[in-house]
Amino acid sequence: MxxxxxxxxxxxxxxxxxxxxxxxxxxxxxxxxxxxxxxxxxxxxxxxxxxxxxxxxxxxxxxxxxxxxxxxxxxxxxxxxxxxxxxxxxxxxxxxxxxxxxxxxxxxxxxxxxxxxxxxxxxxxxxxxxxxxxxxxxxxxxxALQIGKLRAEENARLERGLLPEPLLSSAAVTASSRYYPGRAQALLGGDFLDVVQTGDGQVHAIIGDVSGHGPDAAALGVCLRIAWRALTLGGHRDQRLLRLLEQIHIAERAGSDLFTTCTLITLDPGAGTLTLHLAGHHEPLIVTPDGTREVAAAHGIALGIAPGVGDWPATTLALPADGALIAYTDGLIEGFVDGSGARLGVDGLLRIIDTLHTSDPGTHLDRLIARTRALNADRHTDDLAVLRLDWHTAGAAVPSHSS
Missing domain, CATH: 3.40.50.2300 (Response regulator)
Known part of the structure; x- marks a missing residue:
């Protein structure tokens, strides 16, 4: 009626x-x-x-x-x-x-x-x-206001666990990072990153992505990030460090289907070298005065896929006197471009970077993320984390090699 x-x-x-x-x-x-x-x-x-x-x-x-x-x-x-x-x-x-x-x-x-x-x-x-x-x-x-407030408080707690303050003692290397959850008003997911500098002057970094979304992935990401910092400061390195992280991943994960991709980064300003270990993660980008390119690096499997049998070869390359490394999780490149059905991918990301002209690392990341999200019409569903390391060093040139 x-x-x-x-x-x-x-x-x-x-x-x-x-x-x-x-x-x-x-x-x-x-x-x-x-x-x-x-x-x-x-x-x-x-x-x-x-x-x-x-x-x-x-x-x-x-x-x-x-x-x-x-x-x-x-x-x-x-x-x-x-x-x-x-x-x-x-x-x-x-x-x-x-x-x-x-x-x-x-x-x-x-x-x-x-x-x-x-x-x-x-x-x-x-x-x-x-x-x-x-x-x-x-x-x-x-x-809704109270739910938003509680979610913001929870995100703040998760952010402290997933995105801590870098521990850098030298002004020669700076770190900038950004993190966005995959869905509006969502909790942060399982992406994590961290940066520390040890007493020998080396800068160590990690960026990782726990499969899945929600509190279980976030909790595991926080656990792995904290474990990585403690183990790194304790002197563990390279494959040994990844094996320990895999053991922690298996012990702490909520389900046997969860796995973690990550990249270990070791930047040695004194020697002028950069060493990478990829565990199921894609290669980072290196920014030099000659332009930006993807680093060609050896791969190993993600943590938790085949426990105990993983092998993660190292890739070492020479550092230019001035440059930057951009490491990121899948959420940055997996979006679609203008509804065309084509994913942005690494090539699309490099094309965007070529159009960004700013000397400030934080502004560079903000513009980069804004452009990728705009191309995807803000339909992002995966969390994204981005880490940028900038250095100024006259380190010795060391040929690139994998081992």
């Missing part, structure tokens, strides 16, 4: 979709007449049972439920939470004259208001319906 004021009345911006759940034909007719006499634009759907109400709520939008507490298939205040489970609509309980406490008690069960049958005038119906909808919307907005 549609109220006569629902059509052609432009005085009202609101439109109320009302669901009446009432098995008594006389009471239902009374409610229909009251709504007809209000100044509200509305549509009205009637259900005779709770089961019909559940189906109606699943089928379409409802702004307000006018709910009788005595139905053929359900009775009492317990009906309210079952209706709430199916909708974000406001609920106004319809009580009888012989139920003086039911209305007040219904508020404790989650209803926004109550009306006593036989004591309702059109003005009261209009005010009750409008204010109930407004209160419900305010409750939902406040709940």
């Amino acid at each position: 549609t109220g006569p004021s629902a059509a052609g009345d432009e005085r009202h911006a609101e439109q109320y979709d009302v669901l009446l759940v009432e098995d008594d034909d006389g009471d239902a007719l009374l409610v229909e007449e009251l709504l007809h006499d209000t100044d509200l634009p509305y549509t009205l759907t009637r259900c005779h049972t709770a089961a019909e109400a559940h189906r109606a709520l699943a089928a379409g939008r409802v702004d307000c439920v006018l709910l009788d507490l005595h139905l053929p298939d359900a009775s009492g205040l317990e009906i309210i939470p079952t209706i709430q489970a199916d909708t974000h609509a406001a609920i106004i309980v319809l009580t009888g004259l012989d139920e003086p406490r039911a209305g007040v008690e219904s508020l404790a069960f989650g209803a926004q208001d109550y009306l006593v049958k036989g004591k309702v005038e059109p003005d009261l119906m209009q005010r009750a319906l409008r204010y109930a909808v407004q209160r419900k919307q305010a409750e939902l907005a406040n709940a």
Whole structure:
């Protein structure tokens, strides 16, 4: 049923979709007449049972439920939470004259208001319906605000675990990083990175990606990042370090299907060398005065794929006196370009970098990420982490080689 004021009345911006759940034909007719006499634009759907109400709520939008507490298939205040489970609509309980406490008690069960049958005038119906909808919307907005606040707090805690402050003692090397979750308002995922400089002057870095999303991946990422920092500062290096990380990965992962890709980076300013170990991860990019290119590096399998049998050869190359290394996770290059169906890929990333002209590393990363996300129309679904190491050193030139 549609109220006569629902059509052609432009005085009202609101439109109320009302669901009446009432098995008594006389009471239902009374409610229909009251709504007809209000100044509200509305549509009205009637259900005779709770089961019909559940189906109606699943089928379409409802702004307000006018709910009788005595139905053929359900009775009492317990009906309210079952209706709430199916909708974000406001609920106004319809009580009888012989139920003086039911209305007040219904508020404790989650209803926004109550009306006593036989004591309702059109003005009261209009005010009750409008204010109930407004209160419900305010409750939902406040709940969303609280959820957003809790998610932001959780992200802040995860960020401290996944993205710590670099431990760098020399101004010759600087580190810049960025992290974006794969979905708007989502928790950070399992991507992680870290940078430390040891007493011998070497700068060690890791960037990694735990498969999957959500709290399990994030928890494992935090665990591996902390373990890497402790083991690196404790003197563990290269393949031995990766074997220890794989043991920790297996012991801490929530499911046997989880694996981790990562890249170990060792930058030695004194020797002028850069050493990489790739565990299922793609090659980083090196930025030199001559341009940006992908590093050709040897590969090993991801951690957790074949426990105990992994081999991760080292790739060492000479550092130019000035340059940068950009390491990243899949989320940066796996997006599609302008809805064309073609993924950005490394070649597309290099083309973007060629158009970015800024000397500030942080600004460079911001512009790079902004361009990749714009090309993908912000439809990013995978988390992305990017680490950039910049150096200024006159280190000795050492030929590139893999071992």
